[in-house]
Amino acid sequence: MRPAAVTVVPPADGLGGGGVQYELKLDGFRCVAFARGDRPAFLQSRSGRDLAPEFPPIAAAVARLPEGLVLDAELVAWRKGRFAFEELLHTRQARAAATDVVLGLIAFDLLALPGRDVRRLPLADRRRLLLAALADVPPPIQPVMATTDRAEALEWMDQLADTGVEGLVCKALASPYRPRGAGRTWVKYRRxxxxxxxxxxxxxxxxxxxxxxxxxxxxxxxxxxxxxxxxxxxxxxxxxxxxxxxxxxxxxxxxxxxxxxxxxxxxxxxxxxxxxxxxxxxxx
Missing domain, CATH: 2.40.50 (OB fold (Dihydrolipoamide Acetyltransferase, E2P))
Incomplete structure (x- = not known):
């Protein structure tokens, strides 16, 4: 699902009723992460390419998750207190040599549990399942910061601006996950x-x-x-x-x-x- 761009952060009833989840918009590579048991993890980019060979630490972390878990996430780099998108463009060898660069996978949605496709569930339910699935998972995998309080989300965005947070992604809590498009149930506000x-x-x-x-x-x-x-x-x-x-x-x-x-x-x-x-x- 890809959010549509908006110029104003929607109110809590602004995406069709049922409430809105506000998430931090991060600067990285969007990917769907597949934990596949004995097989190597697959990090699917928007174009369908596997990013795992370029980001071994993230692939290894996903491989340790239960087989069948599928996350929609943002692959990010962190350097000197800021998200550093440019580090993602460097070679694997250059990143490995940079001791001050940390990679992370920030998960914002859960698409499948072992043996169960959950995309038709409302976002509110998928969020609860995501937090439960990652409750004992250490970094570099983390759930994205999210709230249903618009004022709190705006405060986060202002407080974290210096870290490179781009804005907010706002999603209808009742929305299922539609692979072919988000329509107006997911929107993004960019600072x-x-x-x-x-x-x-x-x-x-x-x-x-x-x-x-x-x-x-x-x-x-x-x-x-x-x-x-x-x-x-x-x-x-x-x-x-x-x-x-x-x-x-x-x-x-x-x-x-x-x-x-x-x-x-x-x-x-x-x-x-x-x-x-x-x-x-x-x-x-």
Whole structure:
């Protein structure tokens, strides 16, 4: 099941009644973990590929679970007090050599118990079974932090922002597990950071620009997306027009209209890799 993106965390009655479970949204590799007894564990990625050979410590931990247990989970890396997605992209050998990198498997759903498919059960029942199944299981396998209290979930998200927690996944407590899609019974809310940046250039026609090339104070450069609305394009053209220099070719963004004087803008950064969305020009 894949949650749909939303811009607001739903209330407790916001996913069709029956209550909502709020879970921390983590930055890692989604996988379904199969404990297979005498056979090696299988860590199925979204594309169907087995991740077990790349993550032996996680595969070994899953192999110790009862045969027939199936978990829906996030494979994560932890380094220096933060979730470190980039460590998952390194080779197995590089991770093994990094003594400060810890791998984990954070389980957020239970799909099967030994000899029993539980996907048709409501999420509330699957959560109870998940906690029971993992009650005596040590790290690196852990259940995800979850609550039915929206205020508590928002507090967690704020308190754990510095650790790299991305946001919340919100699920109807009555929802079964549907392999072909979650519909609107599972949704994800992703935290966005609002920042100020310097406008370096405009793309598209100078009179109706399509996007802004922005430079953050930390040196990162972004092209805003999605395309500016007609109202935004008109306002940007009006303010930036007197500051534009001759058209130039940018190696990353093609033909642009560079600015010859500083102009500040507000944007939001969301997701991984970050996407920059234009909010407004700064009045100051």
């Amino acid at each position: 966005s950071d609002t920042l100020d940046a310097t406008v370096r250039a405009l793309t598209g026609p100078a009179a109706r620009p399509h996007a802004l090339v922005l430079r953050l104070d930390d040196g990162r450069v972004f092209l805003t997306t999605p395309r500016l609305t007609p109202v935004q394009a008109r306002e940007v053209a009006q303010v930036a027009g007197p500051l534009l220099g001759p058209p130039a070719t940018d190696p990353d963004h093609g033909q642009v209209h560079p600015l010859t004087a500083p102009l500040r803008a507000e944007l939001t950064l969301t997701g991984r890799p970050p996407t920059a969305t234009f909010v407004r020009l700064r009045g100051d």
